[in-house]
Amino acid sequence: MNKKRHDHGRKRMDSAMSSKALPAEILADAIAMYERGATVPEIAKQYGMSERTTYRRLSESPSWKPAIEAKAQQAYERAQQECQVAKNELIRLKKQLDKEGIVDGVERTWRLAHARAVEQAADRAVGRAAWELERVCSRIYGQKQEVMNVQAIQVVVGGSLFGAVPDTPNVLLTSKTAG
DSSP, X not given: OOOOOOOTTXXXXXXXXXXXXXXXXXXXXXXXXXXXXXOHHHHHHHHTOOHHHHHHHHHTSTTHHHHHHHHHHHHHHHHXXXXXXXXXXXXXXXXXXXXXXOOSSHHHHHHHHHHHHHHHHHHHHHHHHHHHHHHHTHHHHSOXXXXXXXXXXXXXXXXXXXXXXXXXXXXXXXXXXXX
């Protein structure tokens, strides 16, 4: 039986891109598109590749990591600026309402609630941008993890097997009868 291969609407790659690595000029153009704001799915569509293949081929380029780090840093800084604008707007609104003599009532409550909601949304955007920055640039912004090389010592005393960690007095890891 002869089975047909289905394309599922995806464009076929031309012969220049069917090789394992993308040509340098296409790779540079794809990274430049990303730096200008294009998403990886848009880049994949432009070159007729799957998103997975596009991610894989871009990640093989030494200029890809700096590009995604720069974009994440810009997004974080933009989110921080928008959050500061929202905070300043809330302060300005409170002063304006006080100046207008609106110290109580539904109008004050509604206007302040709206401004607080905008500020909270901006705070969440900063959190998402910070998470993305930690994810793509963990060597600078990620949590530092210390790795300790600990070797256990096993001692057999009177038919019982004990394990201990060096330089930690009175720490017993295991105790079982040797057999």
